[in-house]
Amino acid sequence: MLILSCSSKLRLLEGTLWRGLPDILLVSGTVITINWGKPAAQEVLVDSWPKFKVILTQMCRKVSLDDSDLYTNTYTVYYRDLGASRALLASACAVNWGQTFRILGLQDGVYEVCKDIAKAKGIKLEVLRYFTYFHPDPSSTPEIWLDPAMKLSSLDVSHADLLNETWVFGGNEKSRKYLANLICHFPSVCLLDAAWHPVSWITSYPFGAMGLFYTLPQHWQCGYMGMLNNLLIKRLHTLGYPSYGCVAVENYPMQRLQEKQGFQRQPNLWYVILHNPALGKVPMLTPRPAPGTAPA
Ligand SMILES: CC(C)(COP(=O)(O)OP(=O)(O)OC[C@H]1O[C@@H](n2cnc3c(N)ncnc32)[C@H](O)[C@@H]1OP(=O)(O)O)[C@@H](O)C(=O)NCCC(=O)NCCS
Incomplete structure (x- = not known):
């Protein structure tokens, strides 16, 4: 596993990713944000370079200090090889399975793999599925x-x-x-x-x-x-x-x-895979109050 931190590699990666649209939208969007320098708090992990089989983006560990922050602890994944994605996602160096987090992916295999890993670890995941919309021009x-x-x-x-x-x-x-x-x-x-x-x-x-x-x-x-x-x-x-x-x-x-x-x-569906042990306690995934009526 490698963390790509060199700006020339990240620029090269951005060009490569454009050719893989739309499966790769989430990962390429994150790489563009990193290259744009806004804010430089995310990192890109690959299984190997330059011929990668899986890419994972995440918040830098030093930024994501709150283990219970579902919003900041966001990963995006794209794979060319399901086995490689399984190995990377299961690696404690890549994903902190002890944290509250969300993993976003546009490939069915991402959810299948996360489900298997979570089962082996005795962790309960929630999954939300959305339609993905892309504008070609x-x-x-x-x-x-x-x-x-x-x-x-x-x-x-x-x-x-x-x-x-x-x-x-x-x-x-x-x-x-x-x-x-x-x-x-x-x-x-x-x-x-x-x-x-x-x-x-x-x-x-x-x-x-x-x-x-x-x-x-x-x-x-x-x-x-x-x-x-x-x-x-x-x-x-x-x-x-x-x-x-x-x-x-x-x-x-x-x-x-x-x-x-x-x-x-x-x-492709858009998967949001949530590991949120506090799901029952935090006011989310429930109907929101009308604007202006939420308790202070
Ligand atoms: C969905 C939402 C954002 C639409 O906002 P809006 O300002 O009313 O949208 P617009 O007036 O620009 O509508 C543009 C087009 O959207 C579609 N549309 C908007 N409201 C619609 C409705 N109630 N039923 C069917 N089509 C609708 C129509 O195609 C419409 O064009 P048309 O009236 O010429 O046919 C708004 O209803 C909303 O905030 N809903 C709650 C939050 C939400 O669902 N957000 C989307 C999360 S992905």
Whole structure:
């Protein structure tokens, strides 16, 4: 196992990964973020170099100090050889199975392998499956229309509480901190009303995907999300990211929106494999309270 820390190797890897889209989206997005230098807190592990059979990205161990932080302790995996992925994921040097974490992958084998390893270790995992959406040609998205009643902006750290109340995985202090970090370090877009309150927003993740799509219910179907989606695709494309994201299998409005805007649903599902021993205690994976009504 090798940690790729040399910038020339990481640049070379980025070029190689582009040729493997879309299976490799999550890993390539993370490598682009590292090469972009934003923030340099993630690392890339491979089984061998330059002919790798598996790639794993993770937060640097020295940054991820909180063993119970499901949000920061995020891995992304891509494999060409299932056996190699099994060996790397099982290695204590690669994955800290004692931590709370999430592993993201776009290949069925990632979940199969994690399930086997967890069973052998007597660990219980949760898995969430999403549709993966990829835009093959972000430069072709239409011109941006802006409602004159709204101001276009980026998210600000003062909006972290609102995002935390409305995010399906939010509602706790660790998620609030994670969201504040995303807002500070990664591209985001939002629309503000006349009182400068956000009404619709999207941010992006350290692995380059677009996410946290949200419009306050009183502003649904005014075209706001479509407009912001268009804008963020263009921004991420300019920064060199592939345009992609995930949508829950039951979320037809968002699926329709993505398809209307030229995103293509991929044959691969998007797996979020959670090891969260506190799942029963932490307020997550439960319906969120309406915005503004969460307990302080
Ligand atoms: C999904 C959501 C983001 C849409 O935001 P929005 O600002 O209302 O979206 P827009 O007005 O820009 O809609 C654009 C397109 O999306 C689709 N769409 C939006 N709401 C829809 C609905 N309720 N039913 C069907 N299609 C819908 C349509 O294709 C629509 O275009 P059309 O009206 O011309 O057909 C919003 O409903 C929301 O925040 N929901 C809760 C959070 C959520 O599910 N986020 C997505 C997580 S992946």
